[in-house]
Amino acid sequence: RNVARKFSSQGIARPPLTLPILGDSLLSKPNRYAYAHYFQMISEFPTHFKNLFERFGNVFHVCGGLTSLLMVADVDYYKVILRDTVNKPYLSTYVLKPAIGAGLAVVSGEEWRVRRKMLNPAFHIKLIESFTKVFDEHSRTLTQRLQQHADGKSSFDIFPIISDMTLGIIFETTMGFKTDPNDLDFRKYSSSIQDFISNESERMVKPWLLPRFVYYILRYRNFKKSSAAVAYGCDFHTKIIRKKRQELEETKKNATQTEDVDDKVSGTKRQNFLEILLTSSIDGKPISDDVIQDEIATIVMTGSDTSAHTLCYALYLLSRHPDIQQKAFLEIFSLYETDRERSITMQDLSKLKYLECVIKETLRVYPIIPFYGRVFDEDIVVDGKIIPGGTTLLICPIRSNENPEYFPEPKRFNPERFNDENINKIPEYAFAPFSAGPRGCIGSRFAMVEIKCTLVRILLEYEILPFGDPPKPFAYLSYQLQDGLHLGLKPRKYDP
Numbered sequence: 132r133n134v135a136r137k138f139s140s141q142g143i144a145r146p147p148l149t150l151p152i153l154g155d156s157l158l159s160k161p162n163r164y165a166y167a168h169y170f171q172m173i174s175e176f177p178t179h180f181k182n183l184f185e186r187f188g189n190v191f192h193v194c195g196g197l198t199s200l201l202m203v204a205d206v207d208y209y210k211v212i213l214r215d216t217v218n219k220p221y222l223s224t225y226v227l228k229p230a231i232g233a234g235l236a237v238v239s240g241e242e243w244r245v246r247r248k249m250l251n252p253a254f255h256i257k258l259i260e261s262f263t264k265v266f267d268e269h270s271r272t273l274t275q276r277l278q279q280h281a282d283g284k285s286s287f288d289i290f291p292i293i294s295d296m297t298l299g300i301i302f303e304t305t306m307g308f309k310t311d312p313n314d315l316d317f318r319k320y321s322s323s324i325q326d327f328i329s330n331e332s333e334r335m336v337k338p339w340l341l342p343r344f345v346y347y348i349l350r351y352r353n354f355k356k357s358s359a360a361v362a363y364g365c366d367f368h369t370k371i372i373r374k375k376r377q378e379l380e381e382t383k384k385n386a387t388q389t390e391d392v393d394d395k396v397s398g399t400k401r402q403n404f405l406e407i408l409l410t411s412s413i414d415g416k417p418i419s420d421d422v423i424q425d426e427i428a429t430i431v432m433t434g435s436d437t438s439a440h441t442l443c444y445a446l447y448l449l450s451r452h453p454d455i456q457q458k459a460f461l462e463i464f465s466l467y468e469t470d471r472e473r474s475i476t477m478q479d480l481s482k483l484k485y486l487e488c489v490i491k492e493t494l495r496v497y498p499i500i501p502f503y504g505r506v507f508d509e510d511i512v513v514d515g516k517i518i519p520g521g522t523t524l525l526i527c528p529i530r531s532n533e534n535p536e537y538f539p540e541p542k543r544f545n546p547e548r549f550n551d552e553n554i555n556k557i558p559e560y561a562f563a564p565f566s567a568g569p570r571g572c573i574g575s576r577f578a579m580v581e582i583k584c585t586l587v588r589i590l591l592e593y594e595i596l597p598f599g600d601p602p603k604p605f606a607y608l609s610y611q612l613q614d615g616l617h618l619g620l621k622p623r624k625y626d627p
């Protein structure tokens with residue numbers, strides 16, 4: 132109650148009633164019917180979340196249990212928060228820990244700094260450039276797999292096919308592992324990740340399931356499935372790491388020179404993330420297998436689902452806006468004309484400015500990470516208000532991306548707002564789909580190149596048709612699709 136008073140006395144909005152222990156938790160309840168129907172509840176969650184902002188404004192305070200939460204959708208706050216802290220609140224990292232241990236995405240403070248420094252070379256621009264070939268190969272396989280659905284008449288769920296592709300890309304770029312979507316081990320790995328994500332998502336929206344023993348008692352089957360998924364993933368990564376370490380030791384015996392980061396990423400042999408980590412060191416000591424295992428799991432968890440969802444939302448928006456789809460296609464056509472065999476290069480992709488605006492506008496309309504938290508140890512002052520240390524600050528692109536002051540006519544899908552002429556009208560930090568500041572997404576360039584490359588291949592081959600229901604995103608750790616994404620495809624006709 133004291134904390135709540137501190138906020139209201141400074142004019143920060145708060146709900147009127149605070150219950151003992153539960154605090155303001157009941158605010159997260161969308162409606163009575165929805166409580167009885169879990170899937171209805173999660174699909175309503177984004178709307179409900181936005182309604183709370185409608186009611187209390189762009190900055191408001193809530194609390195529940197021992198958590199004091201400041202919900203924020205204001206750029207003045209974003210600037211201070213994203214610039215000045217790299218610490219994450221405990222709760223937001225809790226469900227990921229069993230899968231990614233002390234991986235980059237969950238640690239804070241000095242531990243985070245050491246890990247980020249270690250991983251930065253694995254996301255070097257030259258390395259990503261060398262991965263363009265991998266993105267291109269996988270997107271070609273994707274367009275071949277799509278052929279059977281491209282009858283121009285019926286709708287189908289494209290999400291599983293895209294998801295196979297993004298996971299395949301992560302496998303090859305992180306571990307040098309070529310995947311076959313029909314391979315049994317790959318299928319098992321892919322479904323174990325989906326099991327983990329869907330089971331843990333339930334815990335995020337039903338916080339009473341967070342303590343492991345409660346989860347164990349009330350959801351024994353899910354608990355077992357999640358634990359089996361984590362064990363399977365760990366075992367899989369450990370085997371690959373050991374094998375690769377042995378191989379590298381063999382090669383090292385014959386090597387005469389050491390390489391620096393530049394050689395690693397631009398040498399004739401392209402290195403993957405795993406090889407980079409295995410040949411790097413922290414304070415002169417080789418990185419342990421446990422640390423590498425955590426980071427590989429982190430990249431798999433953070434780098435596959437995010438890109439797959441963004442691609443699906445982009446395809447949906449293009450299907451519903453044929454004029455924008457045509458403009459994006461014509462830009463691609465101006466580069467490739469009818470030469471669909473030509474390989475995609477980073478230079479080509481950098482010329483596709485309109486396509487880049489389409490992806491950014493997709494991320495504005497569907498922010499894949501709809502909210503994320505930060506925490507300061509000490510009190511901070513923002514906009515003349517004192518925010519007590521320990522408060523969890525929840526940055527909410529799900530709301531700020533729809534603020535008409537930052538994005539006029541926010542309901543309109545308008546890629547032009549990101550073109551060279553208009554981009555400066557967007558306030559700094561208002562558009563941060565990959566977060567910003569020192570703790571921004573380490574894979575943002577990777578994701579942009581991968582998504583662009585895939586859209587080029589799809590648009591060169593197909594027209595995307597507006598069949599099927601609109602997507603039903605629900606907010607968990609990412610803006611997930613509840614029932615996949617249904618659309619239609621038609622082979623693109625080129626005039627002779």
Ligand code: HEM
Pocket residue numbers: 235236237247429430433434435437438441494499500503504563564565566570571572573574575577578
């Ligand atoms: C459209 C695709 C993507 C979006 C929108 C996205 C967005 C984000 C955001 C908002 C964060 C900050 C989250 C937080 O602070 O809680 C983040 C962190 C992170 N992302 Fe991404 N991401 C994408 C793709 C990727 C890819 C492809 C990779 C790896 C290949 C990746 C790896 C990471 C990692 C490791 C972090 C944690 C960074 C740190 O804590 O220092 N992401 N991402």
